[in-house]
Amino acid sequence: MLSAAxxxxxxxxxxRIITTGGTIAMAGEQGARPQLDAQALVASAPGLAAxxxxxxIAVLEKPSPHLTLDDQxxxxxxxxxxxxxxxxxxxxxxTDTLEETATLCDLLHDxxxxxxxxxxxxxxxxxxxxxxxxxxxxxxxxxxxxxAGMGVLVVFGGEIHxxxxxxxxxxxxxxxxxxxxxxxxxxxxxGRPAIWxxxxxxxxxxxxxxxxxxxxxxxxxGDDGRLARAVLASEPDGAVAVTLxxxxxxPDVLALWAQAAQRIPVVACSRPERGSVLxxxxxxxxxxxxxxxxxxxxxxxxxxxxARMKLIACLGAGLDAAAIRDAFAPDDL
Numbered sequence: 666m667l668s669a670a671x672x673x674x675x676x677x678x679x680x681r682i683i684t685t686g687g688t689i690a691m692a693g694e695q696g697a698r699p700q701l702d703a704q705a706l707v708a709s710a711p712g713l714a715a716x717x718x719x720x721x722i723a724v725l726e727k728p729s730p731h732l733t734l735d736d737q738x739x740x741x742x743x744x745x746x747x748x749x750x751x752x753x754x755x756x757x758x759x760t761d762t763l764e765e766t767a768t769l770c771d772l773l774h775d776x777x778x779x780x781x782x783x784x785x786x787x788x789x790x791x792x793x794x795x796x797x798x799x800x801x802x803x804x805x806x807x808x809x810x811x812x813a814g815m816g817v818l819v820v821f822g823g824e825i826h827x828x829x830x831x832x833x834x835x836x837x838x839x840x841x842x843x844x845x846x847x848x849x850x851x852x853x854x855x856g857r858p859a860i861w862x863x864x865x866x867x868x869x870x871x872x873x874x875x876x877x878x879x880x881x882x883x884x885x886x887g888d889d890g891r892l893a894r895a896v897l898a899s900e901p902d903g904a905v906a907v908t909l910x911x912x913x914x915x916p917d918v919l920a921l922w923a924q925a926a927q928r929i930p931v932v933a934c935s936r937p938e939r940g941s942v943l944x945x946x947x948x949x950x951x952x953x954x955x956x957x958x959x960x961x962x963x964x965x966x967x968x969x970x971x972a973r974m975k976l977i978a979c980l981g982a983g984l985d986a987a988a989i990r991d992a993f994a995p996d997d998l
Contacts, residue, residue: 674805674809674856674857674858675809676716676717676718676808676809677808677809677810677813678718678751678752678753678778678807678808679717679718679719679720679752679753679808680716680718680719680720680752680753680754680755680804680807680808681719681720681721681722681747681752681753681754681755682703682706682707682719682720682721682722682754682755682756682757682800682804683721683722683723683724683740683743683744683747683754683755683756683757684702684703684706684721684722684723684724684725684726684756684757685723685724685725685726685727685729685732685736685740685756685757685758685759686699686725686726686727686728686729686757686758686759687727687728687729687757687758687759687760687763687784687785688759688760688784688785688786688787688788688796689701689706689757689758689759689783689784689785689789689796689799689800690702690705690706690726690757690789690796691728691788691789691790692788692789692790693788693790694790697788697790697791699726699727699728700789701789702723702726703721703722703723704721706721706757706796706800707719707721707800709789709796709797709800710796710797710798710800710801712797712801712856713800713801713804716804716808719804722743724739724740724743725739725740727759728759728761729758729759729760729761729762729763729766730759730761730762732759732762732766734875734876734977735874735875737762737765737766737769737875738769738872738874738875740756740758740766740770741766741769741770741773741774742773744756744770744774744780744817745770745773745774745775745776745780747778748774748776748777748778748779748780749775749776749778750778751776751777751778752778753778753779753780753781753804753807753808753812754778754779754780754781754807755780755781755782755783755800755803755804755807756770756780756781756782756783757783757784757796757800758782758783758784759784760784760785760786760821760833760841760842761833763782763784763819763833763842764819764828764831764832764833764842764968764970764971765970765971765973765974766782767782767817767819767828767831768817768828768829768970768971768974768975769875769974769978770782770817770828771816771817771827771828771829771867772867772869772870772974772975772978773869773870773871773872773978774816774817774869775869777813777814778807778813779806779807779812779813779814779815779816779817779818780807780816780817780818781803781804781806781807781812781817781818781819781820782803782817782818782819782820782828783799783800783802783803783819783820783821784796784799784821785799786837786838786839786841787839795822795839798823799820799821799822801856802820802823802853802856802858803820805853805856805857805858806818806820806825806853806858809858811851811858811859811860812825812858812860814866815827815850815860815863815864815866816828816864816866818850819831819842820853821840821841821842822838822839822840822841822842823840823852823853823854824840824842824843824849824851824852824853825849825850825851825852825853825858825860826842826843826844826849826850827844827847827850827864829864829867829967829971829996830844830845830846830847830864830966831843831844832844832845832938832968834938845938845939846938846939846966847862847864850862850863850864865995867992867995867996868992870978870979870981870982870984870992871982872977872978872979872980872981872982872983873981874981875977875978875981876981877902877903877976877977877980877981878899878901878902879901879902879903879904879905879973879976879977879980880896880899880901880904880905880973881904881905881907881969881970881972881973882896882904882905882906882907883907883936883969884906884907884908884909884914884915884918884936886909888914888915888918889915889917889918890915890917890918890921893906893918893921893922893925894921897921897925901929902929902980903929903930903931903932903976903977903980904922904925904929904930904931904932905931905932905933905934905964905969905972905973905976906922906931906932906933906934906961907933907934907935907936907969908933908934908935908936908942908956909936910935910936910937910940910943911935911937911940911941911942911943911946911947911953912933912935912941912942912943912952912953912956912957912963913947913951913952913953913956914951914956915951916950916951916955918951919950919951919955919956919959922959922961923956923959923960923961926959926960926961926962927960930962930976930979930980930986930989931960931961931962932961932962932963932964932972932973932975932976932989932993933956933961933962933963933964934963934964934965934967934968934969934972935966938968940966941963941965941966941997941998942956942957942963942964942965942997944957960986962989962990962993963993963997964993964996964997965993965996965997965998966996966998967993967996972993975992975993975996976989979992
């Protein structure tokens, strides 16, 4: 089904596959566990032989819930450094935290060659394993001309998503990832990537370490601020406040976050998958107008997990409060 296509779809750059573990590298009838190394993973998709200059290296071999921030930074630096050499990169990754590592990688990525994340829902030993097809699609995108300059992408189930928008929305579907705000940027059909739209790239960050504590605190109906107070008592370096609707909180909870935002960066995002922090629709106590009048930084359309990763990277890069606000401005649409 998939091969290196001719003409406009022919490979224009070599590709390096960076393996990190995850379901795509797992097998087993009585509970899947890591089994496939980098070379075995390539061998599982025979169509990869059609791509010249293909290489595969292992950076990690972990289920993605086991990844630390240090692990994620190591993955992203390996991908970024290869892209700086003009190499297209495919990162195979567990799906549970793929969107967070892909978000971080997009924040660091500053080259023209694309970085593409993919993985699998079904282990290699399962009937209908989706890993080989996803890997072939990802290599087709990473090697082709169409993805140049697009930053970091997620290719899964034949769809192409941007890392800033991609979310895992289904635990078991073969099209587990979606982009609630934008929809997919394109598709891969018979090994031929077609990209319909592009997202503007953000200014890159270069944090030497990701050693900051940034919790995500959701708002709920009847929220009395108890959870927020408990989190703030742990003295975090920053926080992500997940608001209701389009940037709404109970008045006392908004006051609590506004006071905290005078000491640490607090980023606000919206609980619904589609939407963002509004600007001027509502004027009641605790509404988005009051939120925007505080030092809280709106994260726009970013998911809570993407906003957290971005804030950690901003803090790791040494950005001050004004620079953090500027960094989130392109997302606050």
